[in-house]
Amino acid sequence: MANNEMLAMILAGGRGSRLKDLTNKVAKPAVSFGGKYRIVDFPLSNCANSGINIVGVLTQYEPVLLNSYVAGGRNWGLDTRDGGVFVLPPREKADSNLNVYRGTADAITQNIDFIDQYDPEYVLVLSGDHIYKMNYHQMLKFHRENKADATIAVISVTMREASRFGIMNTDGEGRIVEFEEKPAHPKSTLASMGIYIFNWKELRRLLVADRDNDKSSHDFGKDIIPTMLGEGRKLMAYEFKGYWKDVGTVDSLWQANMDLLDEKSELDLDDNHWRIYTEDATEFPQVIGPDAVVDEAYVTQGCHVEGTIRRSVVFTGADVKTGAQVCDSVLMPDSSVGEGAKVIRCLVANGVKIGKGAVVGSAGSDSITLVAKDVKGVE
Amino acid sequence: MASIFAIVNTSNVRYHIDGLEDYRPIGAFSFLGRYRVIDFPVSNLSNSNIDRIQVYVSQNPRSLAEHLSYGQHYNINAKRGKLQLLFNQDSRFNPIYNTDVRAYHDNMDIIERMQQDYVVITPGNWVFKADFRALVNQHIESGADVTLLYHRTEKGDTEYRACNVLELNRQKGVNQIKPNDGSKPNCNVFMDTFIMKKETFIDLINEAMKRSSIFGLVDILNQERDVLDIRGIQHKGSYVACIYDVRSYYESNMALLDYSLASKLFTSDWPIYTQTTDSCPVHYFKGAVVKNSMIANGCNIRGTVENSIIGRGVEIGEGAVVKDSLVLGHSVIGKGVHIERQIIDKWAQVLNVKDLVSTSELPGYIRRNDII
Numbered sequence: 001m002a003n004n005e006m007l008a009m010i011l012a013g014g015r016g017s018r019l020k021d022l023t024n025k026v027a028k029p030a031v032s033f034g035g036k037y038r039i040v041d042f043p044l045s046n047c048a049n050s051g052i053n054i055v056g057v058l059t060q061y062e063p064v065l066l067n068s069y070v071a072g073g074r075n076w077g078l079d080t081r082d083g084g085v086f087v088l089p090p091r092e093k094a095d096s097n098l099n100v101y102r103g104t105a106d107a108i109t110q111n112i113d114f115i116d117q118y119d120p121e122y123v124l125v126l127s128g129d130h131i132y133k134m135n136y137h138q139m140l141k142f143h144r145e146n147k148a149d150a151t152i153a154v155i156s157v158t159m160r161e162a163s164r165f166g167i168m169n170t171d172g173e174g175r176i177v178e179f180e181e182k183p184a185h186p187k188s189t190l191a192s193m194g195i196y197i198f199n200w201k202e203l204r205r206l207l208v209a210d211r212d213n214d215k216s217s218h219d220f221g222k223d224i225i226p227t228m229l230g231e232g233r234k235l236m237a238y239e240f241k242g243y244w245k246d247v248g249t250v251d252s253l254w255q256a257n258m259d260l261l262d263e264k265s266e267l268d269l270d271d272n273h274w275r276i277y278t279e280d281a282t283e284f285p286q287v288i289g290p291d292a293v294v295d296e297a298y299v300t301q302g303c304h305v306e307g308t309i310r311r312s313v314v315f316t317g318a319d320v321k322t323g324a325q326v327c328d329s330v331l332m333p334d335s336s337v338g339e340g341a342k343v344i345r346c347l348v349a350n351g352v353k354i355g356k357g358a359v360v361g362s363a364g365s366d367s368i369t370l371v372a373k374d375v376k377g378v379e
Numbered sequence: 380m381a382s383i384f385a386i387v388n389t390s391n392v393r394y395h396i397d398g399l400e401d402y403r404p405i406g407a408f409s410f411l412g413r414y415r416v417i418d419f420p421v422s423n424l425s426n427s428n429i430d431r432i433q434v435y436v437s438q439n440p441r442s443l444a445e446h447l448s449y450g451q452h453y454n455i456n457a458k459r460g461k462l463q464l465l466f467n468q469d470s471r472f473n474p475i476y477n478t479d480v481r482a483y484h485d486n487m488d489i490i491e492r493m494q495q496d497y498v499v500i501t502p503g504n505w506v507f508k509a510d511f512r513a514l515v516n517q518h519i520e521s522g523a524d525v526t527l528l529y530h531r532t533e534k535g536d537t538e539y540r541a542c543n544v545l546e547l548n549r550q551k552g553v554n555q556i557k558p559n560d561g562s563k564p565n566c567n568v569f570m571d572t573f574i575m576k577k578e579t580f581i582d583l584i585n586e587a588m589k590r591s592s593i594f595g596l597v598d599i600l601n602q603e604r605d606v607l608d609i610r611g612i613q614h615k616g617s618y619v620a621c622i623y624d625v626r627s628y629y630e631s632n633m634a635l636l637d638y639s640l641a642s643k644l645f646t647s648d649w650p651i652y653t654q655t656t657d658s659c660p661v662h663y664f665k666g667a668v669v670k671n672s673m674i675a676n677g678c679n680i681r682g683t684v685e686n687s688i689i690g691r692g693v694e695i696g697e698g699a700v701v702k703d704s705l706v707l708g709h710s711v712i713g714k715g716v717h718i719e720r721q722i723i724d725k726w727a728q729v730l731n732v733k734d735l736v737s738t739s740e741l742p743g744y745i746r747r748n749d750i751i
Contacts, residue, residue: 035660036676260662269659270677277657280452282650285413285688286661287638290671300660301413301676304638313660 004082004118006140006197008052009111010043011104012070012128013060018249021372022349027059029128030066031253032332032350034260034269035300035315037278039247040070042133043126044085045276048076050136053083054118057128058107060100063089069279076277088114103218109207120200125220127194131256131267132244133274134195142238143197149233150203152176152225153195155240165191166221168237176235179225190237193244196220202233243267254347254368257313257330260298281316291322307337321356329361338377346371381515384431384495384577385424387417388479389503390438391571392595393541394623398744399724403442405622406434406503409707409725411635412675412690414653415446416622419506421462422651424499425453427511430460431495434503435482437469446654453652465489478595480587483580490581498580500596502571506620506631508644509572514612518574523610525579525600527553528572530619535559535566541623543569543597545611553609556597568621569597570614579607617643629722629742632688632705636671658691666697675708682712690725705742721745 016028023031029040040057047055055078057070066087073085088111092098101107108115108125115123122143124136134153143151154168162183168190169178180186206224210216216223228235243266247253259265269276283302288294293308302317307324312331319336320326326343335348338356346361348371354360355377361369389406399408406417417434424432432450436443443464450462467482483490497518499511509528518526529545532538539559545567546555556569573596575583587599600609618640620631635641645651658677663669668683677692682699690708695701698715706712706723713730720737724747729735732751737743745751 263664270662270679275657276659280655282652284641284645284651285411285673285675287641288669288672288674288684289638292670294663294669295667296665297663298660299663299674 004054004120006052006122006124006136007054007056007115007118007120008043008047008124008126008136009056009058009108009115010040010047010126010128011107011194012040012057012066013063013101013107014129015061016129016248019247019253020250020370022250022253022347022370023062024372025062025065027061027063027066027128028248030069031129031247032315033131033247033253034257034276035298035313036281037269037276038069039131040066040128041076041276041278042131043128044070044073044076044078045274046132046134046136047126048078048277049274050134052124052136053078053080054086054120055084056086056088056111056114058101058111059087059089060107063087075279086114103216103223104220105207105210105216105224106218108203109211109218112204112207115200115204123198123200123203125194125196125198129248130193130244130246132193132240132242133267133271133276134240134242134244135274136195136197139195139238140197143236146174146236147234148197148236149199150225150228151197151236151238153193153240154190154237155193155244157189157191159186159189162186162189162191168192170237174237174239176229176237179221179229181221190239192221193240194221250347250370251368254330257298258311258328260313261296261311283317289322292320307339327363341375341377343371345369381497381512381519382495383429383497383499383512383515384493385429385433385511386483386498386500387420387424387432387434387503388482388500388571389417389434389436389443390477390482391479391502391504392474392477393543394504394621396622396624396628398625398746399628399722401439402724402747403439404436404503406436407439407442407446408622408628409690410506411632412673412688412706412708414651415442416506417443417447417503418651418653419508420501420503421447421450421453422649423501423507423509424511425455425652426649427509427513429499429511430455431493432460432462433465433486433489434462435465435467435479435486437467437477437482440464440466448654452654454650463489475593478593480584480595480599481592483584484588487581487584490577490584493577496577498573498575498577500571500573500580504622505570505572506622506644507570507614507618508616508649509614511574515574517612521610522608524575524607525609526574527556527609527611528570528574528614529567529611530570530614532566532568533564535568536561536564538627539566539568539621542621543571545569547611551611553600553604553611555604556601567611567613570619570621625722625741625744629705633686633703636673636686636688656691667695682714703742724749727751 012029245256286303289306298313306322307320315333317334318331321339323340324337329346332350340357342359344361346369354375357378389404467485587594661678664681675691681697692709694711696714700717702719704721707725711728718735721743729751
């Protein structure tokens with residue numbers, strides 16, 4: 001079914017430098033999550049589940065893995081004749097040199113030609129680094145019913161957290177009257193989720209004007225939204241209720257993984273009606289050995305557990321050897337924990353090997369220990 | 380490089396499994412909770428760089444058709460390669476007519492149009508690892524007309540009872556292919572795998588149909604053994620299983636709980652492909668106890684699982700105990716239920732009967748969709 005009413009543009013160019021060594025070689029959207037997924041699987045699966053056929057993925061920082069990962073869109077069933085996932089890194093054009101994306105808005109501006117091809121009514125702008133399940137079609141319905149010029153998805157946060165977010169101050173009808181980026185004294189607790197629906201013609205006009213504005217930082221939050229508010233446009237806040245997490249730091253990435261162990265958590269990945277799709281691994285089923293202990297754990301295909309795992313999330317192909325103890329930790333793909341080693345309150349990065357008898361992390365630590373390099377064993 | 384096409388034969392009159400096979404051919408049986416048996420021959424072919432594959436199905440094709448689809452998950456080039464499902468007229472009034480030769484004869488026009496010089500015929504109910512391209516090269520070098528793959532066993536008196544065995548001379552020439560009568564522990568079990576030139580194959584099918592309407596490929600080879608140079612090649616590999624009855628199905632799965640054996644069948648240079656169902660990782664809840672088991676994704680485990688293989692999306696309730704069992708996808712083992720030595724077919728739910736323990740030599744079997 002050809003349906004180009006709304007296409008999605010996923011901003012996936014950021015490094016996510018607060019994730020430290022985890023993003024040395026890959027962009028944040030390609031970071032592993034929840035045993036078998038990558039962060040970008042969430043917006044892509046949401047698009048597929050919301051009936052959006054055309055998705056542009058704007059990449060910039062370390063894009064090699066991310067580009068090949070999303071290209072074609074087969075993993076999310078988006079490889080239909082009319083649709084597809086299109087990788088959009090900065091490119092040289094006939095009338096302009098190769099320019100990096102200067103900001104979130106500029107990334108869209110540089111791809112106006114791409115969007116124009118499909119002549120959509122609406123454009124959905126998403127961030128490629130959040131964990132959540134959301135029906136964008138519902139949001140579009142809200143946008144249309146309110147005859148808005150733009151709709152921004154917001155989530156209620158605590159007053160304390162509000163200073164870390166872009167905060168939307170709304171009137172009684174949910175119309176946005178003011179936007180404040182990381183306010184010291186927030187007036188509201190509605191945080192922007194970085195999810196925007198724009199009427200394409202309107203957005204196109206604003207982006208063209210923004211392109212040549214030397215004073216602009218070419219950012220949606222800092223420039224485009226304030227400009228629209230200044231013009232008196234109708235911007236609506238669409239309140240999302242459910243699980244949403246910006247996994248920007250090692251601690252928050254660890255916590256989001258741990259949330260999967262909580263039966264009461266709103267992040268349910270075992271929902272047949274809203275599956276999160278990902279690449280297809282060829283590893284064999286997980287093997288739990290004769291002396292293993294697996295108590296409160298989230299473990300995926302290809303893992304081999306001979307030791308003890310408590311309150312931990314174990315990713316594809318990870319290996320926990322005899323006598324090893326893994327507690328309150330996240331073991332990323334293909335990592336391994338040697339015989340008798342102890343891993344406590346850690347996030348062990350992809351492929352990292354922890355030697356025999358080594359001890360990493362501690363139960364009393366304030367923050368999570370990121371283990372990004374091999375740890376030698378103790379003889 | 381020799382050009383090769385392959386045939387995967389999923390129906391064989393010699394093999395029948397009550398219960399499970401009412402719903403699907405043996406090739407479509409769940410294996411290790413995650414695979415279907417046919418994933419092994421098809422992955423072998425794909426890994427051997429053979430990408431023209433015909434799968435013959437005669438009964439209950441639905442689950443095989445759904446699972447194989449057009450083969451994209453088997454790493455087959457979508458343009459150059461092709462995974463084809465071929466059907467044949469099933470003579471239900473008398474199963475002796477359902478021979479492999481008849482299935483091939485029904486599709487002769489397609490076989491004749493194949494552009495490849497050689498054919499590999501391999502069964503849909505055996506699990507093993509083999510590089511078929513290397514075997515074809517061996518066949519070509521030997522100068523034989525037909526090569527048959529066999530497994531050397533010391534358990535012919537108790538296992539492989541529905542199989543054929545090869546009687547070989549010292550030069551590995553095949554004197555005879557005959558049913559395993561169980562009289563000898565040491566024998567060469569025929570792995571239902573044939574290698575020959577396409578022309579030889581076509582001649583054999585036509586000749587077999589002329590001589591008898593119920594001849595199989597094995598029958599015509601036996602009659603032609605003085606004319607044709609038929610040789611055996613011994614399969615080298617640490618794991619071989621023929622699934623032909625409930626016991627062999629159960630035991631071939633359980634044997635792979637031995638990790639040292641499983642890690643020889645599953646190696647990173649020889650992936651076994653299957654269709655993904657996008658299920659999430661396994662959630663082990665507080666109080667779960669799991670020992671010596673293989674668990675497929677999408678399960679929720681609250682109880683105890685020992686020496687068992689659990690398929691995708693299975694629910695094991697609080698206080699439930701599952702021992703020595705094969706639990707197929709999407710079934711439910713309810714709170715406090717105790718099962719031992721059972722095969723629980725897909726979508727079954729054991730809720731109201733609290734004890735299901737097989738005391739006989741054979742494992743128990745619970746039918747698909749049943750509530751117990």
